[in-house]
Amino acid sequence: MRCQTVNRTDRSLQTTMIVTLAGGTGAAKLVLGLAHVVPSEKLAVIVNTGDDIELFGLRICPDLDTVAYTLSGRVNPQTGWGIHGDTFNCLTTLADYGAETWFRLGDRDLATHLWRSQLLRQGLSLSEVTQRICRALSVTPRLIPMTDAYTPTEVVTDDAVLHLQEYFVRERCRPVVRAFRYSNMGAAQPSPGIEELIMAAEAVVICPSNPFISIGPILAVPGIRHFLRQTAARVIAVSPIVAGRALKGPTANMLRQMGHPVSARAVADLYCDFLDVFVLDRQDFNLIEDIEALGMKAVAANTLMNTLEDKVELARQLLESV
Ligand code: FO1
Numbered sequence: 270m271r272c273q274t275v276n277r278t279d280r281s282l283q284t285t286m287i288v289t290l291a292g293g294t295g296a297a298k299l300v301l302g303l304a305h306v307v308p309s310e311k312l313a314v315i316v317n318t319g320d321d322i323e324l325f326g327l328r329i330c331p332d333l334d335t336v337a338y339t340l341s342g343r344v345n346p347q348t349g350w351g352i353h354g355d356t357f358n359c360l361t362t363l364a365d366y367g368a369e370t371w372f373r374l375g376d377r378d379l380a381t382h383l384w385r386s387q388l389l390r391q392g393l394s395l396s397e398v399t400q401r402i403c404r405a406l407s408v409t410p411r412l413i414p415m416t417d418a419y420t421p422t423e424v425v426t427d428d429a430v431l432h433l434q435e436y437f438v439r440e441r442c443r444p445v446v447r448a449f450r451y452s453n454m455g456a457a458q459p460s461p462g463i464e465e466l467i468m469a470a471e472a473v474v475i476c477p478s479n480p481f482i483s484i485g486p487i488l489a490v491p492g493i494r495h496f497l498r499q500t501a502a503r504v505i506a507v508s509p510i511v512a513g514r515a516l517k518g519p520t521a522n523m524l525r526q527m528g529h530p531v532s533a534r535a536v537a538d539l540y541c542d543f544l545d546v547f548v549l550d551r552q553d554f555n556l557i558e559d560i561e562a563l564g565m566k567a568v569a570a571n572t573l574m575n576t577l578e579d580k581v582e583l584a585r586q587l588l589e590s591v
Contacts, residue, residue, distance in 0.1 A: 296478045300314055335350045477516075480536050
């Protein structure tokens with residue numbers, strides 16, 4: 270059941286798509302787990318591009334790259350973003366010139382941004398460029414930017430309206446958040462194929478990503494929230510909050526500053542108009558009844574994903590809940 274109940278048909282998991290909605294590092298871990306249990310041609314990842322930024326004339330797509338680097342085994346395991354073993358010679362030289370270098374772009378990572386920007390300038394869409402980059406990196410699940418438009422998320426604070434990366438990286442999430450603005454959405458459409466994928470999916474998995482800056486922008490693309498309400502797929506979300514804390518990043522502070530309790534239930538509530546199943550960590554077992562009162566099934570699992578085995582096991586449990 271959801272806030273509005275939708276009838277569902279049972280189909281075999283072997284023959285239909287699993288579609289995920291993904292942000293950055295937390296999402297990449299779960300997508301890696303899913304990639305171990307779902308054939309790659311049956312796995313599609315719709316990725317947040319609200320944290321994209323243009324720097325030095327280049328288009329940088331952190332979440333697309335984080336997922337692609339993770340699936341291709343290139344990601345820096347310490348940070349969860351960027352490329353393992355990367356160097357920062359270009360950035361050091363830019364600093365010598367007096368350029369702002371608060372956004373740490375590695376040399377190899379820069380090659381991705383150079384290549385993407387060149388292809389965009391040649392007239393390819395971001396979806397097409399992403400497909401080319403994935404092919405070159407041997408990433409076989411389908412990665413799709415949420416939209417081909419440039420829709421940077423803005424963070425409204427008391428003193429300024431900041432680009433998401435200015436807030437997140439330069440200001441280290443210190444300013445109090447008053448609101449989020451998903452800019453340029455009026456002109457945005459879901460990338461080609463997204464409607465068909467969501468409507469034909471067996472399951473849609475909302476990754477354990479920040480609901481405001483990772484999943485929020487995807488849901489703000491005109492049409493996507495509507496597809497999630499309408500689809501016959503089981504829509505399942507994994508909680509990014511465990512025992513009242515975010516495992517990484519500013520999710521807990523953002524919930525508080527936006528007037529929500531810091532709990533898995535608050536995240537379930539944000540999605541209650543389209544969710545069928547909410548997967549929360551087993552430490553939050555006591556919240557199951559409260560979450561089910563929102564009109565969805567709640568399932569407890571180990572959501573911590575510290576090891577590859579954890580990621581694969583969580584992916585298996587998600588598929589079992591379909
Ligand atoms: N995160 C940081 O905390 N500091 C950085 O300097 C930084 C640089 C960076 C460069 C490329 C890239 O793809 C990601 C990068 N990130 C950095 C991560 C990124 O800001 C966030 O993790 C995501 O945007 C949130 O999902």
